[in-house]
Amino acid sequence: MLTIWGRPTSARTQKVLWALAETGIEFELILASATMGPDGSVENGSKPYGIVDTPEYRAMNPNGTVPTIKDSDFSLWESNSIIQYLAMKYAPDLMYGDDLETFASASRWMDWEGNVFLPHQHTLVMNLVRLPPAERNPDAVENARQALLGPLGIIENQLARSPFIAGDQFTMGDIPVGMRVHRWFLFDLETPELPNLRRWYDVIRQRPAFLQHIADPALHLSG
Ligand SMILES: N[C@@H](CCC(=O)N[C@@H](CS)C(=O)NCC(=O)O)C(=O)O
Incomplete structure (x- = not known):
């Protein structure tokens, strides 16, 4: 079992759990983290899940970050690479129409999520959720909000051209972008009209795998 x-x-x-649930394969989740535990963040005095500092874990993932997967003898880290591995091995039709160009297009949106969207959203997570209230910076929140309006417009324009982020069908590319957009709406910041993005969001948020691993606001808003 994976x-x-x-x-x-x-x-x-979350992205990898969503992808795993889409493929339908059986898997086991082992809770691991240096920064958070069952009662929340280490910043707020809670005990971390641990495991990530053990030699066994570091042998699989020298970064000591999460997630990591092990599938038989093969271990892998980097969340978007894991999703691409799962897609190719377990669900090529579902995750990219078993088509090279669709794979490349979806893969491009996954890189874009990490390179363009994530850094500003990380600022939002820290300053709205994770940092102790006295350390939060409202200017950083406003700057990050404004910095994300351009990327949100890019998603909106893409979704005006195609029903899903990489074309006519749901793909693995919808997973990272969908998770980020869900967080954006949960943070409840001032947002322009984004009709195509909202239409797509209403579709992807009905997916059972999204409902199972992404939907719950507590997964995104508890520090
Ligand atoms: N680029 C890596 C980044 C991994 C990463 O930084 N993960 C964060 C969680 S989102 C982490 O491990 N944080 C520290 C911890 O929870 O121990 C990936 O996408 O997998």
Whole structure:
């Protein structure tokens, strides 16, 4: 059986859990983290899940981050690479129409999520959710909100051209972008009209795998 080490409040773990649930394969989640535990963040005095500092874990993932998967003898880290592995091995039709160009297009949106959207959303997570209230910076929140309006417009324009982020069908590319957009709406910040993005969001949020691993606001808003 496939094993994933991670924590359900980690955005990168969530993406992989969503992908795993889409494929329908059986897997075991082992809770692991240096920064969070069952009672929340280490910043707020809670004990972490641990495991990530053990030699066994570091042998699989020298970064000591989550998520990591092990599938038979093969271990892998980097969340978007894990999703691409799962897609190719277990669900090529569902995850990219078993088509090279669709794979590349979806893969491009996954890189874009990490390179363009994530850094500003990380600022929002820290300053709205994770940091102790006295350390939060409202200017950083407003700057990050404004910095994300352009990327949200890029998603909106893409979804005006195609029903899903990489074309006519749901793909693995909808997973990272969908998770980020869900967080954006949960943070309840001032947002322009984004009719195509909202239409797509209303579709992807009905997916059973999304409902199971992404939907719950507590997974995104508890520090
Ligand atoms: N680029 C890596 C980043 C991994 C990463 O930084 N994960 C975060 C959680 S989202 C982490 O491990 N945080 C520390 C911890 O929870 O121990 C990926 O996408 O997998």
